[in-house]
Amino acid sequence: MSDTHAIGGRRAAVPALPAPAARRPAGLALNLSRTKRFASSVVILLLWQGASVAGLIAPRTLAAPTTIVATAWELILSGELPHHLLVSLGRVAAGLSIGVSSGVALALIAGLSRRGEEIVDAPMQMLRTLPFLALVPLFILWFGIGETPKIALVSLGSAFPVYLTLFAGIRGTDPKLMEAGRVFGLNRAGLIRHVVLPGALPSGLVGLRYALGSALLSLVIAEQINATAGIGFLINDARDFLRTDVIVVGLLVYALLGLGADALVRGFERRALAWRPNLIKG
Amino acid sequence: MSEERKVSVRGLTRRFGSNTVLHNLNLELEPGSFTALLGRSGSGKTTLLRTLAGLDPAPGDAGIDLPDRVAAVFQEPRLLPWKRIWANVALGLPGADAKARAERALGEVGLSRHHEAWPATLSGGEAQRAALARALVREPRLLLLDEPFAALDALTRIRMHALVLELWRAHRPTTLIVTHDVDEAVLLADRVLVLDAGRIAADIPVEIPRPRSHGDAGFVALRRRLLGELGVEADVIREAA
Numbered sequence: 001m002s003d004t005h006a007i008g009g010r011r012a013a014v015p016a017l018p019a020p021a022a023r024r025p026a027g028l029a030l031n032l033s034r035t036k037r038f039a040s041s042v043v044i045l046l047l048w049q050g051a052s053v054a055g056l057i058a059p060r061t062l063a064a065p066t067t068i069v070a071t072a073w074e075l076i077l078s079g080e081l082p083h084h085l086l087v088s089l090g091r092v093a094a095g096l097s098i099g100v101s102s103g104v105a106l107a108l109i110a111g112l113s114r115r116g117e118e119i120v121d122a123p124m125q126m127l128r129t130l131p132f133l134a135l136v137p138l139f140i141l142w143f144g145i146g147e148t149p150k151i152a153l154v155s156l157g158s159a160f161p162v163y164l165t166l167f168a169g170i171r172g173t174d175p176k177l178m179e180a181g182r183v184f185g186l187n188r189a190g191l192i193r194h195v196v197l198p199g200a201l202p203s204g205l206v207g208l209r210y211a212l213g214s215a216l217l218s219l220v221i222a223e224q225i226n227a228t229a230g231i232g233f234l235i236n237d238a239r240d241f242l243r244t245d246v247i248v249v250g251l252l253v254y255a256l257l258g259l260g261a262d263a264l265v266r267g268f269e270r271r272a273l274a275w276r277p278n279l280i281k282g
Numbered sequence: 283m284s285e286e287r288k289v290s291v292r293g294l295t296r297r298f299g300s301n302t303v304l305h306n307l308n309l310e311l312e313p314g315s316f317t318a319l320l321g322r323s324g325s326g327k328t329t330l331l332r333t334l335a336g337l338d339p340a341p342g343d344a345g346i347d348l349p350d351r352v353a354a355v356f357q358e359p360r361l362l363p364w365k366r367i368w369a370n371v372a373l374g375l376p377g378a379d380a381k382a383r384a385e386r387a388l389g390e391v392g393l394s395r396h397h398e399a400w401p402a403t404l405s406g407g408e409a410q411r412a413a414l415a416r417a418l419v420r421e422p423r424l425l426l427l428d429e430p431f432a433a434l435d436a437l438t439r440i441r442m443h444a445l446v447l448e449l450w451r452a453h454r455p456t457t458l459i460v461t462h463d464v465d466e467a468v469l470l471a472d473r474v475l476v477l478d479a480g481r482i483a484a485d486i487p488v489e490i491p492r493p494r495s496h497g498d499a500g501f502v503a504l505r506r507r508l509l510g511e512l513g514v515e516a517d518v519i520r521e522a523a
Contacts, residue, residue, distance in 0.1 A: 177360055177362060179356075276402070
């Protein structure tokens with residue numbers, strides 16, 4: 001790949017005509033390999049559909065793909081899916097904003113001062129070894145079974161990845177850049193603003209991506225706690241009626257949420273980290 | 283004028299643990315002069331430069347008189363990768379015209395077309411030019427250069443030497459370059475100091491008229507003398523030549 005790049009770069013000096021012609025076969029090959037990648041999935045889907053139609057897979061075990069699509073469409077049209085999706089999104093948004101902002105705040109406290117590190121880091125490192133999903137029983141005792149334990153679980157799940165990566169990013173600041181900043185007259189606030197924080201941003205964003213994944217996982221677990229709305233409720237409710245089609249639709253929505261969250265952070269990274277060498281070329 | 287541009291160090295001793303790096307060192311730099319500080323690795327030259335740059339606060343700071351505007355160029359460009367070139371040059375500059383001043387300085391080092399570039403897209407020589415512009419834009423009275431060309435290829439280094447001399451003539455900051463390259467010292471400076479084990483072992487004026495070239499008679503003689511001061515024996519020099 002890098003070889004073709006170099007050749008393309010060389011050619012740009014010569015009239016630009018050969019370049020598009022040279023690129024097309026590569027694009028075609030890419031499409032072809034992409035088609036190949038999807039081919040096996042399509043075959044599996046077809047086998048699944050065939051087995052369902054032939055009665056080899058009972059609907060109460062797993063609904064047919066076509067049934068799932070039809071159900072998804074119905075759920076969207078009836079407004080049921082959008083309603084539950086909004087409830088779930090609201091929980092994620094509330095939990096994430098609490099979790100991410102407290103993760104960032106703690107990372108700043110621990111990262112920017114020795115005393116802050118002494119106070120904050122040890123408890124955080126101890127708490128993070130705890131699988132936070134195991135706290136559900138305690139949370140129910142503390143917060144009841146309403147929205148609070150759900151949001152608290154999402155907050156907890158997202159705070160740690162942000163804290164850990166941002167703290168490491170702050171501490172990983174290149175001392176040579178700090179020196180340069182000091183020689184050129186930056187005070188402590190200036191150093192933090194111009195050197196430390198921008199330098200820690202890439203790892204902080206990696207943490208944010210982990211946080212989104214973790215928040216989603218927390219949401220799935222949290223919505224098992226006596227929910228009356230939300231994607232988790234949709235799934236649990238469907239289980240009681242043996243509606244495997246609705247369950248799969250719910251699972252697909254969770255998957256799409258994960259993909260969407262990841263795409264969101266990637267998009268933000270592309271803007272905020274435009275200075276990185278690998279992004280400059282793209 | 284000359285009082286506030288004075289650079290003087292009296293009785294500077296620096297120790298790191300049991301290791302004495304600088305030994306009761308005295309140094310005066312003429313305002314507007316160009317001095318080279320030569321020394322083998324471990325001779326204390328970098329420590330002296332860092333002390334002058336205010337990077338290693340010295341307990342013996344009392345004996346150090348420096349002008350108010352000091353700027354430095356390091357061996358690596360040390361540009362902030364997340365700031366465009368002009369913003370790197372303007373780093374820490376007060377005032378609304380910071381960008382305009384940065385762009386003027388970039389023009390002086392021949393980087394007018396790179397204002398908006400990211401540091402990662404520059405070549406080593408270009409990045410070091412930007413670092414030079416970042417130092418110059420502060421109109422320093424004392425310019426400290428810490429082996430600024432050591433990491434560049436030979437051809438780029440020759441161009442950078444010419445650029446530094448040109449800028450020094452135009453702005454006349456008191457300049458101190460730390461180097462281990464004898465040729466570089468003789469080519470650039472009016473005065474060469476040889477630092478050995480934390481003491482100034484030799485203080486030699488360079489009286490070769492500019493522009494200098496490696497073939498000048500005085501150049502060869504001075505080069506041999508400095509190499510001798512650095513402990514490189516005469517037969518080694520002949521062998522290498």
